Amino acid sequence: MRADGPLPTFTRMTQVPYRPLPVDMSDVRYAHGPDSSPREGVPAGETTSFEWRDSAVYPGTSRTVWIHVPAGYDPAEPASVTLFQDGWWYLDPEGDLRGGIVLDNLVHSGQIPYTIGVFVDPGLFEGAAEPKNRNAEYDAFDDRYATFLLTEILPEVARRHPITDDPDRVAVCGGSSGGNCAFTAAWLRPDRFRRVIAFNSSFAQMPEGNPYPELLATTPPKPLRVFLQAAHRDLGWNEPEWNWLAENLKVAAALALAGYDFRLALGDNGHNTGFCGAILPDALRWVWRREPSA
Template sequence: MMTKKHTAALILIAAMSCLAWADDAQKPRQPGEYPHTADSLEQPNVPSGKLEGPFEFHSKVFAGTVRQYWIYLPANYKPKAKTKPSLLVFQDGQRATNPKGSLRVPEVLDNLIHQKAIPQTIGVFITPGNTSEHYPDNLGMSNPNHRAPEYDALSDDYSRFLIDELLPEIAKKYPYNPSPEEHLIGGTSSGAICAFTVAWHRPDVFRKVISIIGSYTSIGYVPATADKPLVAGGDIYPGMIRKSPIRPMRIFLQDGSNDLDNEHGNWFLANQQMLLSLQWANANADKTGDKGPRYDINHVWGDGAHSDQHGGSLLPDILRWMWRDKTK
């Protein structure tokens, strides 16, 4: 449920996203312009963590595919330390780790860990799968060809791949805190709905979700045929949220009013429906006296298009909000 404290945090985050351009009276801000703050840039006095990879991984859940992943280790990471670090998993790892991109997640982690604004955190950045023996070396920032079947599906396939296959292999070498409260998963666009789906199916493992320009639309929808049933798309999530027990999840939603509007749906409307459904679920639980958990929700709407730019500028404050009760 949104408290006054949460509302204040939301207002603060929205205000901070405007500071970078508000003082520049000579150049009017254009829709979708959201510059990075210093927290997303490499700082000379901040020790840099180590980004290992890319490594290739062949999944049994998604047979016939290969993907790449990177592991971020904070500057002072000690595998044998008594206190284990938290875990951040981010989809579309090739873009999340791009030092010249919109997200720049490793740089943000360096700065916030140094500030003690968030706990020590291991980052795992994963590309979608590609149907090939080896990951193509010419993709760059482009999407592999198995992205939609993995990211936009509502099944538990991706959560099984991540939780049962990949993360156990990583934990053998790089132990992290096993508590679900210490696990954060995020993404942008289809990577965002993928992150939400993992936590929806497995809140016993992931309870914190970053959703930037989330594709809660009908990309995954496949109509029924004579011998196959209908496959639902992400546009049914608002109804599922309203008619399902509340999961113990902390969720940050970001989108822009100029996001996509196409045959799959309207992205901005879809994200607003997600927010309203989460809020309704909390209000209904309060009304009926439900003693169970509540969704811990925050959001920022902007005027951007289908771009990571606004979410990237907000990311430092999103992470602060996610870990606000860990670093008091």
């Protein structure tokens, strides 16, 4: 379809407040909106945690998992689930992302379906010289992490709270390497995960390179809904290699060309959680919107 004339004037539209674009992008800070702070009249949900030390997928690791259950939980109705990687980063009520507070506000207002948040920290090898297993878990292009969620973490959550087994009601969220992880889990197991939020994904550092532009161009579309966020000043933003911004834009372009139900949000910041935190409520509203995927 060609555009041979002026852009159309729309009589029905969503009006976006004017926000000046920063000239200097070296120190951009995004303010949180009202859904990222406790709101008057919104009851706080309940957060519990457990330690997971018996992983068959990642032997020898331990990690903390938090479960956030917004107020109004009805055990007779299996809940939708959003799985957040780097769990405490996303749950910390004093941090940038404040996932539990956001879920409380959006569930209470009916803007998303009733959703339990599961916040999963990466694994640690306690006492090891290199204890962090985060990159091995999150950057790999294989189904181990998806299997870990499906066979270890979600069954433990389900033992405590009835949750859905409908893949259209399970979202996976993460940032940086956690964005790789979220995308890969849904890509390899769309039978179980169909909603993706990937912030500032580190596609550039996947061990064998970013596979998704080619895969999206050559694989029949999968039933996924994908929210991507990228940053104009992400790592290597003006470099010919290891360019985090460019690799995210390649994935976004491939999703567009393949006809996926996706959205791209670009921030004027670097490789941090500032813009992610500001738009997390919008990302959750978008992936959980009720109309069918494109």
